[in-house]
Amino acid sequence: MAETEDQEIVLSELDDGELVEQMQDDLYDGLKEEIEEGVTILLGRGWAPYDVLTKSLVAGMKTVGDDFRDGILFVPEVLMAANAMKAGMAILRPLLAETGAPKIGKMVIGTVKGDIHDIGKNLVAMMMEGAGFEVINLGINTDADAFLAAIDEHKPDILGMSALLTTTMTYMKTVIEELKSRGIRDDLIVLVGGAPLNEEFGEAIGADAYCRDAAVAVETATRLVTQRAAAT
Amino acid sequence: MNALTTLLERYEILLADGAVGTNLIPAGLAAGAAPEAWNLDRPEDVRALHEGFVEAGADLLVTNSFGGSGRRLHLHGLDDRVVEINARAAEIARSATAGTGRQIVIAGSVGPTGDLMAPLGPLSHEAAVAAFAEQIEGLKQGGADLAWIETMSAPEEIAAAAEAAVAAGMAYTVTASFDTAGHTMMGLAPGAFARSMRDREVPPVAFGANCGVGAADLLAAALDLVDNAGALPVIAKANAGIPHIHGETVVYSGTPALMADYVRLAVDVGARIIGGCCGTTAEHVRQMRSALDAHTRGARPDVEAIVARLGALVSPPAAGVADRPARRRRRA
Numbered sequence: 001m002a003e004t005e006d007q008e009i010v011l012s013e014l015d016d017g018e019l020v021e022q023m024q025d026d027l028y029d030g031l032k033e034e035i036e037e038g039v040t041i042l043l044g045r046g047w048a049p050y051d052v053l054t055k056s057l058v059a060g061m062k063t064v065g066d067d068f069r070d071g072i073l074f075v076p077e078v079l080m081a082a083n084a085m086k087a088g089m090a091i092l093r094p095l096l097a098e099t100g101a102p103k104i105g106k107m108v109i110g111t112v113k114g115d116i117h118d119i120g121k122n123l124v125a126m127m128m129e130g131a132g133f134e135v136i137n138l139g140i141n142t143d144a145d146a147f148l149a150a151i152d153e154h155k156p157d158i159l160g161m162s163a164l165l166t167t168t169m170t171y172m173k174t175v176i177e178e179l180k181s182r183g184i185r186d187d188l189i190v191l192v193g194g195a196p197l198n199e200e201f202g203e204a205i206g207a208d209a210y211c212r213d214a215a216v217a218v219e220t221a222t223r224l225v226t227q228r229a230a231a232t
Numbered sequence: 233m234n235a236l237t238t239l240l241e242r243y244e245i246l247l248a249d250g251a252v253g254t255n256l257i258p259a260g261l262a263a264g265a266a267p268e269a270w271n272l273d274r275p276e277d278v279r280a281l282h283e284g285f286v287e288a289g290a291d292l293l294v295t296n297s298f299g300g301s302g303r304r305l306h307l308h309g310l311d312d313r314v315v316e317i318n319a320r321a322a323e324i325a326r327s328a329t330a331g332t333g334r335q336i337v338i339a340g341s342v343g344p345t346g347d348l349m350a351p352l353g354p355l356s357h358e359a360a361v362a363a364f365a366e367q368i369e370g371l372k373q374g375g376a377d378l379a380w381i382e383t384m385s386a387p388e389e390i391a392a393a394a395e396a397a398v399a400a401g402m403a404y405t406v407t408a409s410f411d412t413a414g415h416t417m418m419g420l421a422p423g424a425f426a427r428s429m430r431d432r433e434v435p436p437v438a439f440g441a442n443c444g445v446g447a448a449d450l451l452a453a454a455l456d457l458v459d460n461a462g463a464l465p466v467i468a469k470a471n472a473g474i475p476h477i478h479g480e481t482v483v484y485s486g487t488p489a490l491m492a493d494y495v496r497l498a499v500d501v502g503a504r505i506i507g508g509c510c511g512t513t514a515e516h517v518r519q520m521r522s523a524l525d526a527h528t529r530g531a532r533p534d535v536e537a538i539v540a541r542l543g544a545l546v547s548p549p550a551a552g553v554a555d556r557p558a559r560r561r562r563r564a
Contacts, residue, residue, distance in 0.1 A: 070413075070550050071412065071413025071414070071415070071547070071548075071549060071550035072550050073419075074412060074415060074416075074417065074418055074419025075412075075417050075418050075419065076352055076418055076419060077419070079348075079352050080352075112264060113263070113264035114263065114264025114265060114266065114307070114308075115264065116303075116304060116307050116346040116347075117346050118346075119348055119353075119417075120417075140307070141264075141307050143264075164346075165253070165299075166251075166253060166254050166475060166482070166510040166511075167253040167254065167256075167257065167261065167263070167264075167265075167267060168263060168264050169263075169475070169482075170257075170263040170477070170482060171263040171264045173263075173477070174263060195409075195411050195417070195445075196474075196475060196510065197475075198474050198475070198476075198546075200476055200477075201475055201476060201477055204476065204477035204478075205477055
């Protein structure tokens, strides 16, 4: 807003409520150093690491995710925001581990065999982390054996697969068939995404859900993990 | 003068071909395998695909080199054969036109590297130009008429590919994929893209839209492209609908009849090079040719008219952006 645009904002002079709101704005604008400073200030004021994560970073990324989903922000802005969040997370992660903060769930994610596109997949990974999930990111060109080895090792709640090419997206079906043949398909929530996919495609290959973008992936993962926890 | 400009001077509308990658799948291309490897291993299958498009009446063939830059072929252990693979791609396409007596443009496909460019990602401008230059050198050696830079989403990558084409002395075209709320994935809007093309020191022969999320979304973007094109011809190369999986095979929702109607609409929108992308078979192109030959340019449709004939937009532009609450403070 014009009347406040030129004002210098000193984060340490803001009260907790204002600071959290400012951090959400700074996250939206992808301001990495300001996020690091804000996280440090809140911790210095005695905030629990988990509260810093959820009230400033996760809440801020929710707005970013909503605007991404609604076609107001695009990949570059969301990447900047996610990088700022990552910087905050780097400070919080060791503290969260010490304080035994709750994890929502664990995800193994990768771009399928033959496909090198990982922009969207990395966004999903970062936003899932921001939402409190533990994420094991297998990178690009991931074949069924690599997915299965990671599943054996990490015992995730969720398997995420990404493809950007119409010539690689069918490989997701190959991986799901492999899960079925090993009898572990139903142990996992399988989420798929990528530009050429759609909901019907996800259903037809036997995934639990198609996620249109990273924001939808976080929403869907949270919902399905919660449902599954309630059912057991 | 390059072959595409020559044909554009002779004909009001040119028909481009259909898909390469998705059409090699029924021929046996495995999920995740590199289509470009077939230029070395199974050239007859690639040639047969091109021949199908030639027989269907295409004026322009896009080569089997979409993923033919070193940064992508690296994945398949083929990055030491970039020039050879791209040269073969152009030669195979050219050989498919032999004996037709028609002038058919060989458009050397150049797809994105798949990497994010600096400062967001690791790929520097120089490295991107070098990767595209190597690929375009191969296409040129193989006799391609121009570099057909396609499915782009990042302005920086478009600039790098165009720069490489110009440095190689090749004519070029650029098409972007408007698959995200009326923009490219990286947020490039059709109008802004059009203006950036016009403003280049060496402008493309033509520019436009390809791939994306269906014919309706593509033509909605094409309206803005044409409005901002100046004198540059606009390309429309839409997917044949969206992919559905039927048992073991992927079927696209766009029938040949729908793609024929898409051609008529594309003409009315003002596109001058019209073709299909993923899911578009020779049979689609045949009906697209008939539709084009029988059609006289009609009134320009608006988005509503496009949707009424081709179906709803898959990823419509954001509505009500201006209504969103103002943000608290914004730093400079």
